[in-house]
Amino acid sequence: MSKGIAITGMGIVSSIGLTVEENFDALINGKTGISAIDNIDTAHKNDLKVGEIKKTNQELAQLLGLPADNNFSRTAMLGAIAAKQAVANAGIIDINEYNTGLISSTSVGGMDMTERFFYDYFESEENRRYIESHDAGDVTHKIANELGLKGFVTTISTACSSAANAIMLGARLIKSGKLDRVIVGGTDALSKFTINGFKTLMIYSDTYNTPFDNDRKGLNLGEAAAFLVLESEEAVKKSNKKVLAYLSGYGNANDAYHQTASSENGDGAFLSMEKAFKVSGLVPADIDYINAHGTATPNNDLSEGRAIIRAFGTEVPDFSSTKPFTGHTLAAAAAIEAVYSVLALQNNLVYPNLNFKTKMEEFNLVPQTVLKEKEINHVLSNSFGFGGNCSTLLFSKS
CATH class of the missing domain: 3.40.47.10 (Thiolase/Chalcone synthase)
Incomplete structure (x- = not known):
């Protein structure tokens, strides 16, 4: 019986770390990433807690080496950083050596930037460049371009199950022989829209979230990106890859x-x-x-x-x-x-x-x-x- 689909690489950025190692260190040492809001100018700044990555958009752009006039949303930048980590972790030198795809997922898309400039698009040519990066698919294509990937690219958006479905679709494409290798995962940045939305639904906690507790009040939103590299059995054997685990x-x-x-x-x-x-x-x-x-x-x-x-x-x-x-x-x-x-x-x-x-x-x-x-x-x-x-x-x- 097959063990499943091989996982050969992982990358992650979250409020508890900018690498896999930093995330693991926080998990085993009980270091939470839930804090006050720093990067978003919102009326809820002092009364809601979030899982925020303490890097500005300018700092993220510098990590990726992007030009000053880029139109990357924060969602795209987080995704590109995590996807690059996953590819490096998998030891991939030539991203197009095998029949390789990218399946990314997001719910916010480029909204974290477009919501900032909603009222001045007619006045500002400078800010109109972000309109093109609003949709979810733009995030995925920017990640693919950063990876230099020329193969199959698609986006999944099924709310909070999105990345699971991206991982699932990647596995099925490998099993069916359509692809040899797929980079799968998801990325979402914090935005006013999501903070206000969950607050309106009355499921946002005013303190630290307490899963499965009788007195739980609701969630804290967070931002993060993570990607896995899935590979077929044949691709793993050809490149003599180390397998991290199996899906x-x-x-x-x-x-x-x-x-x-x-x-x-x-x-x-x-x-x-x-x-x-x-x-x-x-x-x-x-x-x-x-x-x-x-x-x-x-x-x-x-x-x-x-x-x-x-x-x-x-x-x-x-x-x-x-x-x-x-x-x-x-x-x-x-x-x-x-x-x-x-x-x-x-x-x-x-x-x-x-x-x-x-x-x-x-x-x-x-x-x-x-x-x-x-x-x-x-x-x-x-x-x-x-x-x-x-x-x-x-x-x-x-």
Whole structure:
């Protein structure tokens, strides 16, 4: 039986680090990236916390060597940095040596820049250049250009499950023989629009987020980008690549319940986990750690908890949400949590679910609250988005 699709490279930038190593150090030492807002001029600056990358757009542009008159959004710059890291980590010298694609995901796109200049586009030729970088696809093409990639390029935007679906599509393209190698992941920057939007939905916490806690108030938004390099078995053998881990299973479902809420019994979440098990050939008892979606909203944690109980019964493995570290990074969430899942496999660790105090009254689930060492061979990672789009990825030790 095939182990799955090989993962040969990873790259990440988030509020807890600008590299894979920095992110891992923060995870094992309990260093949260949730803080006050510095880079956005918003009325909520002093009353909401975010997972913000403490680099200005000018500093990010310098890291990429971009000219002063570039029209890169922050989303595109974060994505390009993470994708370049992943390619370097995979030891790729010639990006077009194999039939290679890029599948990127985003929900914000270039909005973080276009919203700044909305009122002065008619007056300013200088600022109109950002209109062209507004759409989600522009982000992906900018990343592809930075990589020098000439092959298949596409964009996925399914809200908070976006990167999981990008990873899933990449795996399917390799399995079907359409591509030999795919760079997959997601990127999203913080913006006024998303901060105001989640505040309007009344699911934004005024303090640090507390996933699976009975007294949870809501999420903290974050910004991040992460990409993985997926390669076919043939490509790995030809180049004698080191395999970091395998993507062994994946599943996507939609509970068709509500525009912004998950169904009360976690129907979509349960189905996506069930499908992932079927693809992988694994059973629930094989899973050693669940990296939960765990947004700390009243609806998600109840719905996801019920889905986990439906899938695992009374034998729920160790689980935690890493969003108290990074905030909820929307389309990038599944990608950064994929990196964290691979690191968990490589280092045999379960990350702590920070800020947890009180068990939810609806069920008897308690997340892992301190760093735990144990043998980990398989990790399940959940990501659920608006519109009912639910996705599950399974990662296995190489």
